[in-house]
Amino acid sequence: MSTRAGCTLKREEAKPIDDRAKRLGRLATDALIEEAHATPKPALVDRRGNGAHRDLNLALMERSARALEPTFAALSRAARGMRPSAALRAELGAIGRAGEAAMLNATQGSNAHRGAIWIIGLLVAGATIHAETAQPQRSIAESICTIGAQIACFPDHGAPVADSNGSRVRARYGVGGARREAQEGFPHALHVGLPALRAARRRGVTESAARIDALLAIMTKLDDTCLLHRAGPPALAAAKHGAQAVLSLGGSSTPQGQAAFARLESDLLALNASPGGAADLLAATLFIDRLAPAGADNGNPRWSI
Template identity: 75%
Template sequence: MRLARLATNALIEEAHVTPKPALVDRRGSGAHRDLSLAVMERSAFSLEPTFVALSRASQGKRPSAVLRAELAAIGRDGEAAMMSATQGSNAHRGAIWIVGLLVAGATICAYDERAVAHHAEAICTTAAQIACFPDHGAPLAQSNGSRVRARYGVGGARREAQEGFPHVLHAGLPALRTARQRRVGENAARIDALLAIMATLDDTCLLHRAGLDALDAAKSGARETLSLGGSATPSGRAALERLETRLLKLNASPGGAADLLAATLFIDGLAPVRADGRTPAWSI
């Protein structure tokens, strides 16, 4: 299905954006000893059947507790497949939740005539409605994310989804499109989109690995890079290098922001173009 392929490609494209501060990219593994570009690609490809299943389960449905439970079960199966493909490395656990919900939202919106004109907002709102239902099948054991949320009082990926993906709609997408309007190259535009997300995101990946020092470094470094013109300018690139050096010293990487960059690329690829005058292209 086209939606599943777009989701998979968004994960791969995010991994290839280079240079990303302390994240896996074409240069190397960043702050991740157990990950590489090849592992990220294997992980992404292993998730395409999961995205297919999420889309199929959402066809003709509306957000509900029943749909939430079905999608959660599919997502857990997808996580197991990912962990098998990566030999136990967590490459895309957060992305299964973030991008998977958007796949479901896009599937539902493909059959809603009212959603076509404002597809990004409609998809994110629909995905948020799904996320707001409880997952009664969730494991009882605490995850890294849940421990970080409790310790630091942040919302993490769960709240990001429940609030309608504000860092996709109001940070990633605007930064990406503004950079393109300035005729910045696509790779640099995507870096700037990542930095715009990092500038305000309470990234639980950073908090888990190195606490508030890492989060403060990421936010301030991202804001500095953007204030100097972004990653396409000499001064911006120098600031980006300083940011990466500091995060590597802390052994921390903005994995939550990377997941939201992938979500941004997924939504950006879903232009509301009608192939036959009636059906949005993303329904195929």
């Protein structure tokens, strides 16, 4: 009887933890789907079409996101009871690579969310550890990003030597890419995208327009390796200057801003370039926003992950 009672207790204790992993997996997937549906996005896949992409569309982006839900849940389970360490980094890396294979299988080889697996996967792990070790002096969002950054700073010795588009762009142009974004605490999500999203909401624009304005804000600051890979510095300059023009004219919801947006998109399509890195960080922004609602802190009952 005592053995059975002990086993029952362990199962009861494990259930909330597994529920947390499933919930984080679902929230991460929802953030990817919400990013894909945000419309209009300049030269990116959205509800209007494929943007500058020949091998991606909205249905495929959704399929990719849903294929990754078990991966995000697994990343949360791996972080349970852990602290940032090389061992955790290696385990998360192995899970992430398996998730990438699942994504590529779901999309017949199209890279829909490789960068997002890294960015949001680390945030999932950070949220899991934060839920167990919340520090009152930090906001929820800052704590999650800080923990994710601490994990990202450890090397993954199990990772294969990669000759990826991102690694070539980083070497050629001296930019940090998704790796540095994570290691520095996701600044373009935490300090650019999230404030822009919430400021737009306070102005009373629609949620869709608020998300687009957050994306544009990220674009003004980010050295987007996707743009650099596809068309080099001219594409990055067009994206930064064009996004700033939209925001300077009141954002994507104003007539003047919409005209500037059309010019921005035309420029990017002419270069066959799209801001995929900024899109990943918009998804990260939406994920953080769900985990840490405006005004929430570590003692707020709305923290229920």
